Amino acid sequence: MSKTITPAEPIKRAREPRGTGRRLYGAIAHKLGAAILAGEYLPGEVLSGEIVFAELLDVSRSAYREAIQVLAAKGLVESRPKAGTRVLPRNRWNLLDPEVLGWAFAGQPDVAFVRSLFELRAIVEPAAAALAAERRDKAALKSMRDALAGMTRHTLASEAGRMADRDFHNAILHATGNDALIVLSASVCAAVSWTTQFKHRQRDLPRNPIPDHRRVLDAIAASDPAAASEAMRVLVELALEDTRQSMQA
Amino acid sequence: MSKTITPAEPIKRAREPRGTGRRLYGAIAHKLGAAILAGEYLPGEVLSGEIVFAELLDVSRSAYREAIQVLAAKGLVESRPKAGTRVLPRNRWNLLDPEVLGWAFAGQPDVAFVRSLFELRAIVEPAAAALAAERRDKAALKSMRDALAGMTRHTLASEAGRMADRDFHNAILHATGNDALIVLSASVCAAVSWTTQFKHRQRDLPRNPIPDHRRVLDAIAASDPAAASEAMRVLVELALEDTRQSMQA
DNA sequence: ACCATTAATTACTCAGACAATTAGGTTAAG
DNA sequence: CTTAACCTAATTGTCTGAGTAATTAATGGT
Numbered sequence: 001m002s003k004t005i006t007p008a009e010p011i012k013r014a015r016e017p018r019g020t021g022r023r024l025y026g027a028i029a030h031k032l033g034a035a036i037l038a039g040e041y042l043p044g045e046v047l048s049g050e051i052v053f054a055e056l057l058d059v060s061r062s063a064y065r066e067a068i069q070v071l072a073a074k075g076l077v078e079s080r081p082k083a084g085t086r087v088l089p090r091n092r093w094n095l096l097d098p099e100v101l102g103w104a105f106a107g108q109p110d111v112a113f114v115r116s117l118f119e120l121r122a123i124v125e126p127a128a129a130a131l132a133a134e135r136r137d138k139a140a141l142k143s144m145r146d147a148l149a150g151m152t153r154h155t156l157a158s159e160a161g162r163m164a165d166r167d168f169h170n171a172i173l174h175a176t177g178n179d180a181l182i183v184l185s186a187s188v189c190a191a192v193s194w195t196t197q198f199k200h201r202q203r204d205l206p207r208n209p210i211p212d213h214r215r216v217l218d219a220i221a222a223s224d225p226a227a228a229s230e231a232m233r234v235l236v237e238l239a240l241e242d243t244r245q246s247m248q249a
Numbered sequence: 250m251s252k253t254i255t256p257a258e259p260i261k262r263a264r265e266p267r268g269t270g271r272r273l274y275g276a277i278a279h280k281l282g283a284a285i286l287a288g289e290y291l292p293g294e295v296l297s298g299e300i301v302f303a304e305l306l307d308v309s310r311s312a313y314r315e316a317i318q319v320l321a322a323k324g325l326v327e328s329r330p331k332a333g334t335r336v337l338p339r340n341r342w343n344l345l346d347p348e349v350l351g352w353a354f355a356g357q358p359d360v361a362f363v364r365s366l367f368e369l370r371a372i373v374e375p376a377a378a379a380l381a382a383e384r385r386d387k388a389a390l391k392s393m394r395d396a397l398a399g400m401t402r403h404t405l406a407s408e409a410g411r412m413a414d415r416d417f418h419n420a421i422l423h424a425t426g427n428d429a430l431i432v433l434s435a436s437v438c439a440a441v442s443w444t445t446q447f448k449h450r451q452r453d454l455p456r457n458p459i460p461d462h463r464r465v466l467d468a469i470a471a472s473d474p475a476a477a478s479e480a481m482r483v484l485v486e487l488a489l490e491d492t493r494q495s496m497q498a
Numbered sequence: 499a500c501c502a503t504t505a506a507t508t509a510c511t512c513a514g515a516c517a518a519t520t521a522g523g524t525t526a527a528g
Numbered sequence: 529c530t531t532a533a534c535c536t537a538a539t540t541g542t543c544t545g546a547g548t549a550a551t552t553a554a555t556g557g558t
Contacts, residue, residue: 073322120429123376180369
C-alpha cells in the first residue's frame with residue numbers, strides 16, 4: 001500500500017483581498033486542506049516527498065513546508081523523517097477550527113457532518129441562551145437589540161443581514177461570560193454562516209426568522225432562563241428544518 | 250505604544266519522546282505559545298522582527314517562521330509585511346485546540362477559564378449521554394464497560410486510570426455518532442485530563458468516582474436518555490466540586 | 499526467533515539573497 | 529483644515545542550495 005500522492009496542477013495565489021490565501025503558503029494550505037477535507041487524499045496515505053511535491057506545485061520548499069506546518073497544526077497531517085508526511089485519521093482533525101470548517105464547506109459539504117454541527121448547535125445554543133438570561137447586562141442586551149434591528153433592516157438574503165444574524169448569536173454567547181462557549185461560537189457561527197449561504201443559494205428564505213429571534217431576546221431580557229432555552233431550541237430546530245429541505249432538493 | 254518584545258533566552262529542543270516539541274520549530278512554538286497563554290506577551294504587542302527574534306533565540310529564520318505559522322494557524326498571532334507579527338486579541342485564539350489547551354495548562358491556568366471549560370462540559374456531556382442512550386450499539390456498550398473496568402482496576406491516581414476515564418467518556422461521545430461532538434470531546438477531555446492531574450497533584454481523590462460512572466453506563470444501557478443525562482449531570486457537577494476545592498486550597 | 503548494527507531515506511535546519519507587500523509619513527488637492 | 533493620493537522604507541514573504549539529524553528497514557550476529 002502507501003501509494004504516494006502527487007498534486008494535480010500548479011498553485012496560483014488567490015487574489016482575494018481578504019481570503020485565506022493572501023500569501024503563497026496560505027494558498028497551498030487552502031488547496032491541500034480543501035482537498036483533504038474533500039476526501040481526495042485519504043487518511044493514511046502519504047504525500048510524496050517535499051522536493052517532489054514542491055516541484056510539482058511549482059513552489060519553493062520553504063513555502064510548501066510552511067503550508068504543511070499549518071495543516072499539521074490543525075491535525076490534518078503529520079510529518080516524520082523517513083516516513084514522509086501522511087494524512088492523519090479523521091478523528092485527529094480539528095474540525096471545529098474555523099479555517100478547517102471553511103475548507104470543509106469549500107467543496108460539497110458532507111451531509112452527515114452538517115447534521116452533526118446542527119446537533120451540536122442545538123445542544124450548545126439553548127444552554128447558552130439560558131446562561132445569558134441569568135447573566136446579561138445592559139450592554140449585552142443593547143448588542144442583541146442592535147443586531148436584531150440589523151436583521152430586520154437587511155434581510156438574510158444579503159451579506160449584511162447574515163452578519164447581523166451572526167452578531168445576534170455572538171452577543172448571546174458573549175453575555176454568558178464563558179470563554180470556552182465564545183470560542184466554540186466562533187466555530188459554530190462560521191459553520192452556520194456557511195450553511196445559510198448554502199441555503200439561500202438555492203431558494204429564497206421561506207420563513208421570516210425575526211419573530212423567533214425576538215422571542216429569544218425577550219426571554220433573555222426578562223431573565224427567564226427556561227423560556228430563553230426553549231425559544232432558542234425552537235429557533236435552531238426551525239433553522240435545521242429549513243436546511244434539511246434545501247439539502248434534499 | 251507598540252513596544253517590541255524580545256525573548257528571554259535561547260531555545261533548547263525538548264527531549265521528551267512524545268512531547269509537543271520533538272522538533273526545533275515545535276519547541277519554539279511551544280515556548281512562545283505557552284508564553285502568550287501565560288500573558289507574557291499581551292495582545293496587540295508586536296514581536297520584534299524575524300531576524301532579531303530568530304537570532305536571539307539562536308535558531309535559523311526558517312525554524313522561527315515555521316513556528317510562527319503554527320501559532321498563526323491557531324489564531325494566536327498574525328504576521329504582515331511592514332507591520333511585523335502581533336499577538337491577536339484573545340477572542341481570536343482557538344482555545345479549544347488541544348495543543349493550545351496544553352499551553353494554557355503548561356503554566357498557572359486561569360481559574361475563570363477552567364470554570365468556563367467545566368461549564369461547557371456540563372452542557373455538552375449530559376446531552377451527549379442522552380444521545381448515546383438513544384443510539385448506542387453493542388460495541389459502544391462494550392467499550393464503556395471495558396473502560397469502567399479499567400477505572401476500577403487502576404485508580405484515578407495512576408496514569409492508566411486516568412486514561413481509562415478518558416476512554417469511558419470518549420466511548421460515550423463516539424456512541425452519539427456525532428463527529429462535531431467527538432472533536433469537541435478531544436478538546437474537553439484533554440482539558441479535563443489536565444485538571445484532574447492538577448487536582449491529584451495536591452490531594453488524593455476524596456471520593457470514589459466509580460458509582461457515578463456506573464449510573465451513567467446503566468442508564469445508557471437501558472436506553473433511557475433522561476436518566477443518562479441526569480446521571481452525567483451529577484457526575485460532572487461532582488467533578489467540578491472536587492476541582493473547585495483543590496483550586497481554592 | 500530475537501536483538502544489535504548499519505545503511506538509506508526523509509524531513510529538518512541553516513545561510514544568504516532577492517521580491518512583494520504595506521504601514522506611515524509626505525505631499526497635493528479640495 | 530480635512531482628505532486623498534503618492535512615495536518610501538521597513539518587514540515579511542519567497543527562493544535556492546547545502547548540510548544535519550532522525551527514523552525506518554534491512555542486515556547480520558547471537
